[in-house]
Each structure stands twice: as C-alpha cells, then as structure tokens.
Amino acid sequence: MLDERAKTLLKTLVERYIADGQPVGSRTLSKASGLDLSPATIRNVMADLEELGLIASPHTSAGRIPTARGYRLFVDTMLTAQPRQWDGPQIQADQPQRVIANAAQVLSSLSNFVGVVTTPRKPSLFRHIEFLRLGERRVLVILVAPDGDVQNRVIFTAQDVTQAQLIEASNFLTQHYAGLTMEEVRERLKSEVEQLRGEIAALMQAAVEAGTEAIADQEQVVIAGERNLLTVQDFSSDMGSLRKLFDLFEHKTQLMRLLDVSSQAEGVRIYIGGESMVVPFEELSVVSAPYEVDGQVVGTLGVIGPTRMAYDRMIQIVDITSRLVSNALSQK
8 A cells, every 4th residue: 555665654753753742744754764855755745644544634733643544554564563671570470369450550550551451251160050939930040160159140031930940950950061161051052952841941041141141240350550541641631531531441341342352362452542443532542462371361451541652562561461460370
C-alpha cells in the first residue's frame, strides 16, 4: 500500500509523536527521517497518508498525529522491539491471589499506566452433583468440585419434577460424568441425550449450563494503577474521557470480555482503540498476553493506556510479566 519513502515518514511521525506528544510538522519530519526530501515533497506524502486515514491534522496545529489505523500499521509492520535487560522486579512463587496482585502492581509501576490481570480459571470439574426441589419448577443445583469447593445455582425447569426424578438425575450424572469438565459433559450429552427421558435430559443440560456459569462467575480481574491515567496528558484535559475510562474499570464486564478474547491468542496481542468493538474508546490501547499454569492457559494480563504509548517497551513488560507469573504459579 505504501512505498518505502511513505513508510519511513509514517514510522518517523509515529515515533516522534509517541516521544513528544506534539503534532509533527514537515520540517521536523525532514530532519528526523534522514531522507533528503524537500518540504514540499514531504507535505505531498503527508497529504497522501492523511487521505489513506493513517494520520490526521488536529484543528489547532499544522502538524499531523497518527490515527488508530496509522498506529495499527506501525505496530504490525514497522515496530522493532529491541531485546533489553529486564530491569523490573521478580515475581516470587506464592499464594495465587498474591502472585496476581503482585503482577498487576508490576505491570502498572513499569508502564506508568494501568495493570490488569484476570485470576486463574479453575478447571470446571465436578466430583458430585445434587438436585434439591425448592418448589414448582425451581431446583437448586449443588456442584462439588474435586477440591471440595461447592457451587450452588437455582435453575428453572420447563415442567415440574419430583424429588425422586432429581435423585435419579443426580445419580446418573455423578456416575457417568464425575471427573469430566463441564465442556466435556456438554459434548457427551449432545450424543447421549436421546437415550434419556426428556425431563431428565433437560434437567442435566440446565445443570451443565448452571455449572459453567458458576465457574465463570469465579473469574475476576485485578486492576492496579487507575490513578496513573489522571496524569496522562491525552486524558487529563478531557473529563468525559476520564469518566468513561473509570466507568470501564468500575463495571469490569467489558474488561473481562476483552481479556477473554486475549486469552484465546498466543503471545502478546495489541488492541488499539477505535478499530474494533473490543476496545471501546478511541484514545485507548491494550497490550495483553495469556499466562499459563503447567502448560495450560488459565488467565490473561496486560497494560491499558493511551494509544500514544511506547509499544515496544509495553510488549516487553507484558511478555516478561506473563512468563514470570506462569513460572510463579507453576511452582508447587
């Protein structure tokens, strides 16, 4: 899409804007790019980049700033993350809650932005399941995990069932499916459900959904450093943006959805605001990576900050922190 000259000028513009926070003019670009081009030629290239939606001109300045699309092209094709000596703290093996809280603080203090870490997902295994009739078409599902953890959920059935039917369903589920994850039970039920009586099959499917929800509700996100955003120039002058950001951290649902998407990808991922529904604000970027316990992905961590961030450094911070958390949680 771009020739080498245009790529060099875009890369220079993005790097200068990240470093200085000021719109970049053609004279600055001429000096910083190392290209022997006249100011008129540079202005023509910048006009082309603006037409492609890669840079924009703020009303108050003759200079240009990158758009979300410009940042994306920079991150995907021009970013060269240099390996650096790790100057951050180590994360020691400890109770999972302490490891997660420590990791959020490390991410926040090193980035000077917001550190976020989801708590480790437990495997959705069950050792035993019981049903208790609460009233007409209302049933309490009691799920006991292998570690003794108990989850309760109330479900509503399409038709009334007796306590004897509930005991039959409980015995069948425990006998045939104990030790499997909820996902495995759901898959097996799809093929075996025809062999079961209608009300029992429906009851078990409802129980599996309830169990899956119970596990999901245990997931939380630990956040550190929200106050750092008060000092970020890109946000501090706009109370509306700050209010939206703090609302995001307050409600957490959207944040969990974003981090859940990140956990399904390998390595470090970068989400730039305004380019998708995943990140809800134009001015916001998220750099995230999954972490593992004993080789299994169990959660996600990352840095949330302005689109004008030093992406190469954020990638290093997030990547190394995810490895440190994986090591700390995998040590028994």
